[in-house]
Amino acid sequence: MPHTVRGVIARRKQAPTEVVDVVIPDPGPHDVVVSVQACGVCHTDLAYREGGINDEYPFLLGHEAAGTVESIGSAVTHVAPGDFVVLNWRAVCGRCRACRRGRPWYCFDTFNASVPMTLADGTPLTPALGIGAFADKTLVHEGQCTKVNPDTDPAVAGLLGCGVMAGLGAAMNTGEVGRGDSVAVIGCGGVGDAAIAGARLAGATTIIAIDRDPAKLAWAGELGATHTIDGSQTDDVVSAVRELTGGHGADVVIDAVGRPETYRDAFYARDLAGTVVLVGVPTPELTLQLPLVDFFSRGGALKSSWYGDCLPERDFPMLIDLYEQGRLPLDKFVTERIALADVEQAFAAMADGRVLRSVVQW
Incomplete structure (x- = not known):
């Protein structure tokens, strides 16, 4: 009944x-x-x-x-x-x-x-x-x-x-972060910090957290960030990421905000042939304008991550096991x-x- x-x-x-x-x-x-x-x-x-x-x-x-x-x-x-x-x-x-x-x-x-x-x-x-x-x-x-x-x-x-899986999957599934990679994450709320935890779990050695809130940057450090950039203290996030990655840019940059300005930073903060992952959800009125030649000349991959490209039957039990083992x-x-x-x-x-x-x- x-x-x-x-x-x-x-x-x-x-x-x-x-x-x-x-x-x-x-x-x-x-x-x-x-x-x-x-x-x-x-x-x-x-x-x-x-x-x-x-x-x-x-x-x-x-x-x-x-x-x-x-x-x-x-x-x-x-x-x-x-x-x-x-x-x-x-x-x-x-x-x-x-x-x-x-x-x-x-x-x-x-x-x-x-x-x-x-x-x-x-x-x-x-x-x-x-x-x-x-x-x-x-x-x-x-x-x-x-x-x-x-x-x-x-x-x-x-x-x-939802959110934690979206962030973990943005790094591990969509971004395909691997051992020794450098990763930058823009936006360190729940999804962004989960992407940081996923990058750490996948073996990234340089993990850069970017946000304008010092408290969120502190949380990011607890979850695996090796470096932080306070966006309220710099107007050039791209140069700050490059400085932390030998002048090249990160192998994978994850935009967990979903705004034109953060996506633009993600696009230019990656290494040549690097990957951008958009997991922050933009609102319908937002638009992006970038020189088409830059898409061509930089190569790499531009990806959107839906629910972290997860398969619940595969990923949920595995991630719970990693949590129970103290690894996540x-x-x-x-x-x-x-x-x-x-x-x-x-x-x-x-x-x-x-x-x-x-x-x-x-």
């Missing part, structure tokens, strides 16, 4: 969030009801509230989540009740042209739950990134559930559901643990740069 839980919604553009009753319907054949144990507060949730994603209000916010499978649809084979899972927003179909070509991380037809969650009056909710996990329970497709070590702290495990400090991303009613205050803390991640914990 359908049941009612608490959930955090954005009812209209730029309005404060509300904690309201949310109705979880019976799962469809391939759907799963998950009892949420922890969910990180991601900048994407704020973008939904502010109208930066689309206008399909009301939104059920939250998507960086871990929890326990409570019930399953009649055709579910991927998980069972009681499984501890991390939720993901790119459940690959296995049939689209990207999947058939062996590139499932680009899947063009990802799955979500087949029936909507609603408000008490029957109004359908749009779940953030197809998940909607600022709620006691949520409804997702079975492919959005990835089983991981059940002994893992849910607040840590859930971070792989995922717990350092958890700045504070909060209640469901504190999401609005967490957005303010995020905007002020006071946290890497606030995590709602049940």
Whole structure:
């Protein structure tokens, strides 16, 4: 039977969030009801509230989540009740042209739950990134559930559901950082610092963190940065990166901000034939203008990283194992643990740069 839980919604553009009753319907054949144990507060949730994603209000916010499978649809084979899972927003179909070509991380037809969650009056909710996990329970497709070590702290495990995975994957998957490489990361929030941790894990020897906030640069140092550049103290980030890389530029530069000025710095701060990875999400009105000859003459690769080009079934268990071995400090991303009613205050803390991640914990 359908049941009612608490959930955090954005009812209209730029309005404060509300904690309201949310109705979880019976799962469809391939759907799963998950009892949420922890969910990180991601900048994407704020973008939904502010109208930066689309206008399909009301939104059920939250998507960086871990929890326990409570019930399953009649055709579910991927998980069972009681499984501890991390939720993901790119459940690959296995049939689209990207999947058939062996590139499932680009899947063009990802799955979500087949029936909507609603408000008490029957109004359908749009779940953030197809998940909607600022709620006691949520409804997702079975492919959005990835089983991981059940002994893992849910607040840590859930971070792989979005921002931390995006940053780790930007370095390890998209950027293909290797042993001995030099890496520069522009923007040291949660995604950028995860890229720093990923570069360190991949064996980079020079890891340069770039930000305008000294507190964020300090966090970057804890997560693996070997050098820092305070952008508020220099108007020439490119020269500063070159000075730290023998005058050449970095092998891989990761833009975790997503603005024309940061992308331009990333483009020119890389070595000849180096790689630029854009993982910061730009807003639709932003444009970039660069001399075309510079694209040609510098060579290399310009890449965008979608969700860190991850495969949840491959990457989530591996990264949790590395965390449990003490080789990946995922717990350092958890700045504070909060209640469901504190999401609005967490957005303010995020905007002020006071946290890497606030995590709602049940």
